[in-house]
Amino acid sequence: MKDLKTIRGMPDLYDVDIERIALVENSCLEVFKAFNYKEFRTPVIENKSLFQRSAGETSDIVQKEVYEFEDRNGEKLCLRPEGTAGLVRALITNGLISEEIKKFFYIGPMFRYERPQKGRKRQFFQAGVELIGESSSKSDVEVLLIAKTILDKLDVKYCLEINYLGGEKSLDSYRSYLREFLQANKSEFDEKLYSRLQRNPVRAIDSKDENIKEVLKNAKDITNFLSEDEKLAFAETIEALDLLQVEYKINTNLVRGMDYYTGTVFEFTVDSLGAQNAVIGGGRYDNLIEELGGRKVPAIGFALGIDRLSEIVAIQDANNDIFIGCADVKSIKYAQYIGNKLRLNNNNLVIENYLGNANVSKQLKKANSQGFKFVIIIGQEEQNAKKFKVKDLQKDKELTLNEKELMEYFDGR
Ligand code: HAM
Numbered sequence: 001m002k003d004l005k006t007i008r009g010m011p012d013l014y015d016v017d018i019e020r021i022a023l024v025e026n027s028c029l030e031v032f033k034a035f036n037y038k039e040f041r042t043p044v045i046e047n048k049s050l051f052q053r054s055a056g057e058t059s060d061i062v063q064k065e066v067y068e069f070e071d072r073n074g075e076k077l078c079l080r081p082e083g084t085a086g087l088v089r090a091l092i093t094n095g096l097i098s099e100e101i102k103k104f105f106y107i108g109p110m111f112r113y114e115r116p117q118k119g120r121k122r123q124f125f126q127a128g129v130e131l132i133g134e135s136s137s138k139s140d141v142e143v144l145l146i147a148k149t150i151l152d153k154l155d156v157k158y159c160l161e162i163n164y165l166g167g168e169k170s171l172d173s174y175r176s177y178l179r180e181f182l183q184a185n186k187s188e189f190d191e192k193l194y195s196r197l198q199r200n201p202v203r204a205i206d207s208k209d210e211n212i213k214e215v216l217k218n219a220k221d222i223t224n225f226l227s228e229d230e231k232l233a234f235a236e237t238i239e240a241l242d243l244l245q246v247e248y249k250i251n252t253n254l255v256r257g258m259d260y261y262t263g264t265v266f267e268f269t270v271d272s273l274g275a276q277n278a279v280i281g282g283g284r285y286d287n288l289i290e291e292l293g294g295r296k297v298p299a300i301g302f303a304l305g306i307d308r309l310s311e312i313v314a315i316q317d318a319n320n321d322i323f324i325g326c327a328d329v330k331s332i333k334y335a336q337y338i339g340n341k342l343r344l345n346n347n348n349l350v351i352e353n354y355l356g357n358a359n360v361s362k363q364l365k366k367a368n369s370q371g372f373k374f375v376i377i378i379g380q381e382e383q384n385a386k387k388f389k390v391k392d393l394q395k396d397k398e399l400t401l402n403e404k405e406l407m408e409y410f411d412g413r
Helices: 015-034 048-056 060-065 084-093 137-153 168-184 191-199 210-216 228-243 306-310 329-345 360-369 380-385 403-410
Strands: 045-047 068-070 076-079 102-111 123-132 159-164 264-269 278-284 299-305 322-326 351-353 374-378 387-392 397-402
Touching (some): 015 102, 015 137, 045 084, 048 076, 123 306, 137 299, 159 228, 168 191, 322 360, 329 351, 329 374, 329 380, 360 374, 380 387
Parallel strands (some): 322 374
Antiparallel strands (some): 045 076, 159 264
């Protein structure tokens, strides 16, 4: 059975786990639709070069986390590690980039070869939105509001951390400054780490490494390198958040893990999740579409980690309505006919047709333990008389109803 084991970091999902995941997914869908975002589905497999050109050659994702392989034709492909690049690729290849504002959402599995731990898997699910074609803080605010609405709907207490990275020019001067700063502190790092930091100095800012943190705590932050227009744009977003009474914390060390970000970046974190506490991450990527071969069109979005969020949402007890049992196997066919009629009569009901061989008292125990509200046991007698005993398990009472009364009794429940 060795070769039949599950792949590390890719758990099978069932039972209460899938109920929690469905709750998060449905809440996301409801909110995306309420903001009039349209679904976009792209393949889980893309060319590896797409992520080298978007997340960046020096990002952790491309350096160590991409599930890559060659197909039978020798094409270098990979399982998508995130959704933004694939969506942008799809907009370009389908000729969907225009001046008009476009709003999309997606839900699906992503793959990263990370060290599995609580809140970190190798296959995980994201629900994301991308707002394409608007550069002003109006779009930042809308996207932040969508994220906040989902968390509020799920009754999750969060902290929103926000920062502003600036465009290519500001980021370039920040990078040059950091390179010089790192050079002045070269003796603090070993050769390999030093050259990694030099290649992508902005990523050093949010490093978890205590040594790097200690050295960089004396470095200037990005705000010193923003243009007046960029400072103004960030101030506008912050002003709108104040007006909407969205609480936030400005964190000038928040730079995010992918190279495509420019302007606003943000993360929603949840205290109770431990080390992997980011449930939503996102930001503006005004150059990505052009860099991937499209027109120069600004964009902003986020992705929500469905698995992480599902760990902390409260699910309601199963809403099971009617258990239809059988006094003998011969009656199952008729019991299925009655079950089907009840479902057609009221499609909100959850109705189980018992298909096993257990005796009636065991069936009643099963119905009770699974939280059903009503039990109807069908045997030859019921079939002949066309009368049914409906046991109300919550009120502990029994009613005898004919077929028409039965339908009426369960109509609109
Ligand atoms: P990200 O921050 O890499 O951003 O991922 C977003 C969220 O996905 C994280 O906050 C986390 O909840 C979840 N996540 C990431 N990796 C894992 C993992 N290994 N296991 C479980 N959950 C995970 C992006 O992916 C960007 N594409 C977001 C974006 C959209 N930016 C602009 N538009």
